[in-house]
Amino acid sequence: MKNILLLGAGRSASSLIAYLLQHAPTENWHIRIGDIVVNHLQPIVDDLPYAEAIVFDVHNDAQREAEVKQADLVISLLPAVFHIEVAKECLKQEKHLITASYVTPAFLELHTEAQAKNLTILMESGLDPGIDHMSAMAAIHHIKAKGGKLTSFKSYCGGLVAPESDTNPWNYKFTWNPRNVVLAGQGSAKYIQNGEYKYIPYHQLFARTEVIYVEGYGNFEGYANRDSLSYREPYDLLHIPTMLRGTLRKPGYCAAWNVFVQLGLTDDSYTLEGSENMTYRSYLEAFLPPATPGQTIAQRIASYLTIDEQGDEMQKLAWLDLFTEKPVELAGATPAQVLEKILKEKWQLAPGDKDMIVMQHLFEYELAGKKHELTSSLVVKGDDEVHTAMAKTVGLPVAILAKLLLQGKISHRGVVIPIHPELYEPVLEELKSYGVNFVERDREVRS
Numbered sequence: 001m002k003n004i005l006l007l008g009a010g011r012s013a014s015s016l017i018a019y020l021l022q023h024a025p026t027e028n029w030h031i032r033i034g035d036i037v038v039n040h041l042q043p044i045v046d047d048l049p050y051a052e053a054i055v056f057d058v059h060n061d062a063q064r065e066a067e068v069k070q071a072d073l074v075i076s077l078l079p080a081v082f083h084i085e086v087a088k089e090c091l092k093q094e095k096h097l098i099t100a101s102y103v104t105p106a107f108l109e110l111h112t113e114a115q116a117k118n119l120t121i122l123m124e125s126g127l128d129p130g131i132d133h134m135s136a137m138a139a140i141h142h143i144k145a146k147g148g149k150l151t152s153f154k155s156y157c158g159g160l161v162a163p164e165s166d167t168n169p170w171n172y173k174f175t176w177n178p179r180n181v182v183l184a185g186q187g188s189a190k191y192i193q194n195g196e197y198k199y200i201p202y203h204q205l206f207a208r209t210e211v212i213y214v215e216g217y218g219n220f221e222g223y224a225n226r227d228s229l230s231y232r233e234p235y236d237l238l239h240i241p242t243m244l245r246g247t248l249r250k251p252g253y254c255a256a257w258n259v260f261v262q263l264g265l266t267d268d269s270y271t272l273e274g275s276e277n278m279t280y281r282s283y284l285e286a287f288l289p290p291a292t293p294g295q296t297i298a299q300r301i302a303s304y305l306t307i308d309e310q311g312d313e314m315q316k317l318a319w320l321d322l323f324t325e326k327p328v329e330l331a332g333a334t335p336a337q338v339l340e341k342i343l344k345e346k347w348q349l350a351p352g353d354k355d356m357i358v359m360q361h362l363f364e365y366e367l368a369g370k371k372h373e374l375t376s377s378l379v380v381k382g383d384d385e386v387h388t389a390m391a392k393t394v395g396l397p398v399a400i401l402a403k404l405l406l407q408g409k410i411s412h413r414g415v416v417i418p419i420h421p422e423l424y425e426p427v428l429e430e431l432k433s434y435g436v437n438f439v440e441r442d443r444e445v446r447s
Contacts, residue, residue, distance in 0.1 A: 001029050002406050006087060007056060008077030009035040012100075012126075012176060014387055016077070016395030017044070024050045058082045066376075068093045073406055075099070076396060078419060079177070083107075087121060093255055094119060098402055100126025100394055107415050116415040122410070124222055124417040125401050127357065128157040131378070131431070132245075133417055134397070134424035135438050136361055139376055140235060143365050148372070150240055152364035156212050156222040158248025159390050161353040162381050163217075169319050171250035173347045175355040175382075175390040182266055182340045184247065189224035191244040200224055212248060214360055214377055215439075220256055222246040230357035234419050244367035247415075248358055250391060254315040260339060262305055263287040268336035275338060276331035280322050297323055304430065320346055349385035356381050357389040359438075364445075371445040376438045396434055400427045 004020060007011070020031050021044070033041055034056025041053035056399050057063060058078055067076055067436050068089045073096045076086045080101040090097040094117050104121045114121050124130055131153055134303055143150060161173040174181065189200040200208050209221040228245045232238050249257075260266050264287050272286070274279070281297065293305075301317070302309035317323070320342055330341055349355065356379065363374040382388035401418065404426060411422065418424050431437070 001030055002072045003070055004029055004031045004073050004075065004402065004406075005071035005272075006031060006033045006075045006077070007035070008079075009033050009038065009041055009444060010077065010177075011388070012391050012394040013391045014395065016075070016399045017041075019399035020402070021045075021048065021051055023399075027403065027406065029406070032067065032071070048356060058085065065093070068095055071095055073098070075402055077395075077398075090121070091117065091119065096120045096122075096405055098125055098398055098405070100124070100130060100398055100413050102129055103415060103417060105298075110276075111415040118413055119259050120405060120410060120413055122401055122405065122418070122423075123415060125398050127159075127390070127397075128359065128419065130397050131393055131428075131436070132157055132359060132361075134428055135359070135376060135378070135420050137235065137376060137419045137421075137424055139361060139363060139440070140237070143363065143374065144369075146367065148365040148367040150237060150363060150365045151244035151371075152362070153237060153240060154242070154244045154246070154362040155357040155360070155361075156220075156221065156246045156248045158222075159355070160248070160250065160356045160358060162348075162350075162356040162389075165349070165353040165355070166250075167350075168346065169316050170253060170256065170347070172253055173349050173353065173355070174344065175349065175388055176394075178340050178344050178347075179336075180342070182336050183268060185223065185225070186266070187226070189226060189228075191224055191228035192240070193242050193244065195241045197229070203261060206254040206261055209254050210246070211251075212360060214379065215441075216356055217358065217379060219251055220248045220358065221251050222248050222255055234417065242364075248360075252312050252316075258311040259301070259305060259307070259313050259317065263301075265335050265339045265374045268334045271332050271334055272338065275328060275333040278328040278338070279325040280320075280342060281325055282327065283328055284322050287335075313396060317348065349388070351385060352384045353389045354382045355385075355390055357393050369377075372442060373445055374440060374442045376440045378436065378438045380436055387428045392434060393436060396431060396436065397427050400430050 018422055024031055031051045032054055034054045038053040038055055045051040045053050057097040075089050076083050076099045083099050083101055084106050087097055091113055096119055159175045185205045186202050191198050205223055209223050212220045212222045223246055225245050225247045228243050298314055307313050328338055357379040365372050380389040380393055
């Protein structure tokens with residue numbers, strides 16, 4: 001019997017848990033699911049002899065050591081900041097680990113030790129990062145195998161709300177960690193375009209967007225995401241003239257979000273004095289210059305940021321009740337934490353709501369002296385507000401990779417991301433049976 005320890009059972013874990021429980025009897029697995037709150041798991045696992053839910057505190061060193069020691073494989077869907085402590089415990093206990101989160105410098109420091117101990121620390125194995133790597137590498141390897149030379153690669157992904165559940169002027173609802181949405185994009189975005197390095201500072205990020213068309217779903221807007229340059233080497237695209245990874249939103253979102261950025265509402269570096277006594281309006285007022293007599297708050301924002309007082313951005317702000325005296329009721333909070341609370345009240349998926357994942361890769365390559373464009377698109381809709389497309393696309397690749405690892409079908413050791421055929425080919429093939437399937441369009445570009 002193989003023992004799996006799953007840490008983290010939040011909104012992105014439902015499909016992962018369902019997959020593990022479905023395959024546990026035939027694969028001879030025993031599954032322990034740990035999180036700070038597990039009441040929602042009890043009805044699922046109570047009658048299953050091969051599964052149990054435990055209250056788990058990642059900060060409890062003794063518990064962390066004891067639980068990892070019993071496992072053959074640890075899967076962590078905890079907040080990313082906690083992965084490194086779990087990873088160090090896995091190395092100490094000589095256990096494999098899978099996460100969906102980004103590789104960080106701290107994880108790279110574990111690579112040599114993991115290799116020496118014949119361990120796999122498999123990361124960036126969810127949606128983005130994860131499925132984006134797998135599908136991109138499949139296309140890149142295919143283009144290269146037929147003699148093509150890649151000249152441009154752009155990849156965009158967004159966790160959005162499905163059109164039939166799109167009921168607010170922001171055209172957005174939370175389908176993953178709200179805090180991560182509020183803090184998204186902080187730091188500079190880096191990419192290369194036509195052989196020139198480009199850098200977008202955070203205060204300009206949401207003003208620099210590109211229109212992305214997805215067949216059947218219309219236009220989206222994409223903004224550059226993090227460090228696109230760091231993926232040139234693992235993708236074997238060191239000399240490609242253009243490479244960019246980005247995030248998708250519906251048109252109009254970025255301009256309105258930029259209001260928050262310019263005002264400083266997404267800052268998480270300090271706490272607000274007296275935040276527990278603030279109202280939504282006074283919270284907003286705290287970031288504006290002194291009032292001119294007779295000006296409304298909307299007029300002050302419009303003047304300060306040079307936007308239309310009656311425009312789309314202002315309508316989005318008003319819909320969030322930001323101009324009202326609604327109490328914040330949050331003590332010792334940062335500006336970003338207050339904003340997160342405000343948005344959580346408005347952007348939650350309602351019962352029956354469906355989310356939607358949209359991903360698109362845009363390749364340009366040369367073959368036999370001719371230019372080609374390859375577009376690879378993925379659209380996945382959720383079933384409801386619990387069984388979301390986000391949970392499916394984050395959890396299923398992690399689950400499939402866990403199965404492959406326990407079956408001894410993954411030979412790569414150290415800190416690994418799923419860019420190798422051994423990893424991505426079986427995952428992409430099995431994902432098709434769950435409706436996670438890319439549609440490709442390849443055309444020759446005529447002068």
